[in-house]
Amino acid sequence: MFSSQLGAMLCMLISMLSYQFSASYAKHLFEVLDPTSVTVLRLSFAFLIIFFMLRSWRIWKKLAFVQWQIILCYSLALGLMNICFYHALNDLPQGIAVGLEFIGPLGLALLSVKQRSDFIWVGCAILGIVLLMPWTGYQRLSWRGVGFALSAGFCWAMYIYFGQKVIRQNIGIHSLTLGIGLAALCLLPYGLWQNSAGILNTMYWKNALILALLATAIPYALDLYALKSLNRLSYGTFTSLSPAMAAIVGMLVLDEYLSLIQWVALFSIMLASIGITLRSYRQRKKLGA
Known part of the structure; x- marks a missing residue:
């Protein structure tokens, strides 16, 4: 039991590192391609990888019974989340972009706060946001980047919200295939209109494949394994x-x-997230969930 949990924790660590290294890799790619083009290429290759990895052709017969308006909202949230995050990453340090984006799902969780004692986590989140704003005087922060990061966070919250509805549609993990595929399809026309030369240049396809593997395939596969052994709290x-x-x-x-102020801000946001996770876990245990 202990060895399986240790293995799951190691998988989570590798998954997170893979995703964060993908963000750094994408940022280097911004030197030759704009964030929108990188997003379109990453989602397109991620769709192909996930489609074959999950063998998603098996859900073909179920598509007639899918509530497409929910799937489209889910896909739109996924696509906008990615494009906003990459634009934020282009303007902000990676840690700040991720910290501000993290406010989205954290804010969604904080909406369920009912006990007065839990408002300490709200205070930690607010403190983190305040300290990450450009008025702290850090020269590499831009209001545009902050706007994109917070927009990515909002889209992340919507992705979670609609994802919970999509899960109930009896297509299981294949909802990710549909979500990524439709997101890529929706963004592709705009990407081609903006920079068709870059997207259609096969020289960049290898970079996009590496990015899709680091940001999607590897983290997703490792998270699935980790979830078998880790509880919600962990x-x-x-x-x-x-x-x-x-x-x-x-x-x-x-x-x-x-x-130092920005590190304090990030730790405030993380403390709020850990606190609300612990509160949610205890509440579920009381309800017997």
């Missing part, structure tokens, strides 16, 4: 470490060093 706590992981990877790969 999984939620590990996920809460994402902003710090992003800041560390950004420092090592991109030479992006944060100020």
Whole structure:
């Protein structure tokens, strides 16, 4: 039991590192391609990988019974989340972009706060947001990047919200295939209109494949394995470490060093996330879920 949990925790760690290294890789790619083109290429290749990895052709007969309006909302949220995050990543240090984006799902979780004692987590989240704003005087922060990061966070919250509805449609994990595929299809016309030369240039397809593997296929496969052995508390706590992981990877790969105030801000956001995860886990145990 202990060895399986340890293995699951290691998988979570590798999954998070893979995703954060993919963000750093994408940021290097922005030197030759704009964020929109990188997003379109990544989603397109991610769809092909996930389609064959999950053998999603098996759900063909079920598509007639799918509520497509929910699927489209889910796909739109997924696509906008990715494009906004990459635009934020282009303007902000990686740790700050991830920290601000993390406010989205955290805010969704904080909406369920009912007990007065839980408002301490709301205070931690607010403190983190305040300290990450450009008025702290950090020269590499831009309001445009902050706007994109917060928009990505909002889309992430919508992705979670509609994802919970999609799960009830009896297509299981194949909902991810549909979500990524439709998101890529919706963004492709705009991407081609903006930069068809870059998207159709096969020289960049190898980069897009690597990005899709690091950001989608590897984390998704490892998360599926980890979820078999980790409970909600462990999984939620590990996920809460994402902003710090992003800041560390950004420092090592991109030479992006944060100020002490910004580290305090990231830890405030992570503390709020861990606190709300613990509260949610205890509440479920009381209800016997």
